Amino acid sequence: MISNNRIAIVNTATTFDDFKAKEALDLALIFASYEMPVALFFMADGVFQTKANQNPEGIGNKDFIATFKALGFYDIDDIYICQEDMVERMIEGELSVDGAEILPRTQFKQTLNNYDLVLTF
Amino acid sequence: MAIEFNGQSITTDKEGYLTRVDDWQPELAKVIAETENIQLTDDHWEVVNFVRNFYLEYKTSPAIRALIKALKAEFPEEKANSRYLYRLFPKGPAKQATKIAGLPKPARCI
Amino acid sequence: MANLHIVRSSGFTHNKLRQCLQTLMAADQIILIDDGVYNASHPDMMPLLNTHKVYALQDHIQARGLTPVPSGIELCQYDDFVALTIGSDKVITWQ
Numbered sequence: 118m119i120s121n122n123r124i125a126i127v128n129t130a131t132t133f134d135d136f137k138a139k140e141a142l143d144l145a146l147i148f149a150s151y152e153m154p155v156a157l158f159f160m161a162d163g164v165f166q167t168k169a170n171q172n173p174e175g176i177g178n179k180d181f182i183a184t185f186k187a188l189g190f191y192d193i194d195d196i197y198i199c200q201e202d203m204v205e206r207m208i209e210g211e212l213s214v215d216g217a218e219i220l221p222r223t224q225f226k227q228t229l230n231n232y233d234l235v236l237t238f
Numbered sequence: 239m240a241i242e243f244n245g246q247s248i249t250t251d252k253e254g255y256l257t258r259v260d261d262w263q264p265e266l267a268k269v270i271a272e273t274e275n276i277q278l279t280d281d282h283w284e285v286v287n288f289v290r291n292f293y294l295e296y297k298t299s300p301a302i303r304a305l306i307k308a309l310k311a312e313f314p315e316e317k318a319n320s321r322y323l324y325r326l327f328p329k330g331p332a333k334q335a336t337k338i339a340g341l342p343k344p345a346r347c348i
Numbered sequence: 349m350a351n352l353h354i355v356r357s358s359g360f361t362h363n364k365l366r367q368c369l370q371t372l373m374a375a376d377q378i379i380l381i382d383d384g385v386y387n388a389s390h391p392d393m394m395p396l397l398n399t400h401k402v403y404a405l406q407d408h409i410q411a412r413g414l415t416p417v418p419s420g421i422e423l424c425q426y427d428d429f430v431a432l433t434i435g436s437d438k439v440i441t442w443q
């Protein structure tokens with residue numbers, strides 16, 4: 118099961134779109150608990166997940182966004198957000214994730230291209 | 239499944255983890271600990287309270303490696319290692335501590 | 349006579365917002381709910397705010413951390429939503 122493949126999980130969906138965001142996060146935590154190197158990427162509508170001050174419990178959902186702040190404890194330290202997609206959606210200021218790198222699209226895709234396994238949600 | 243406690247029936251999953259995090263209270267922790275054959279000491283409480291606070295802040299039960307890393311940020315080395323935790327919770331620290339703390343079982347965890 | 353358009357998906361990914369705007373009549377109103385509230389800051393929305401009444405469900409805005417909303421978007425509650433529905437000739441849902 119343990120391999121040296123570097124895994125990228127790419128979030129393209131909004132926070133509540135069909136549980137995709139929650140499933141992507143759960144998978145990242147599972148890979149991490151097997152000590153497999155995993156990185157998180159946020160692009161397109163996925164960048165909406167990185168907004169601070171979301172309140173999933175207000176509409177009867179589990180607040181899984183709060184788990185983003187614990188990613189460091191799972192050694193998930195490589196987190197990238199596409200800058201153009203943030204600007205287009207007017208996302209600025211505080212984020213729901215710590216230590217994320219905001220990369221221009223050219224760098225974002227080059228970084229993504231370095232991974233062995235890419236899973237999109 | 240359920241635990242009878244103070245005349246109330248508190249629902250659990252089939253492995254004995256509380257269904258609702260808010261049903262928990264310290265007195266109930268002692269009852270759950272007994273079913274795990276654990277006599278709660280101050281050292282146990284330190285870990286139980288820690289995982290409960292971890293859950294309340296991050297909304298997830300910490301798996302073992304995450305638990306140790308998080309403990310290291312707040313406790314000295316001798317209290318933040320797997321040998322110490324296994325001495326307190328022989329059947330798996332994350333598994334047993336979260337159960338006693340009234341939390342869901344950590345995903346994919348021993 | 350006025351219709352109420354309910355937009356439920358993000359116009360950044362889906363084409364429902366665009367389709368709604370293509371059928372919009374002068375007196376029609378729009379309400380953004382679910383992922384539709386992300387359209388509060390969609391570029392296609394901006395010119396519309398001068399000509400049409402646009403509402404967004406407050407709970408759904410807050411769940412997504414989207415406050416403050418651009419001026420011109422009116423936040424509303426569930427009972428306002430119901431009143432809008434009753435007060436319109438037709439309700440058209442874009443999802």
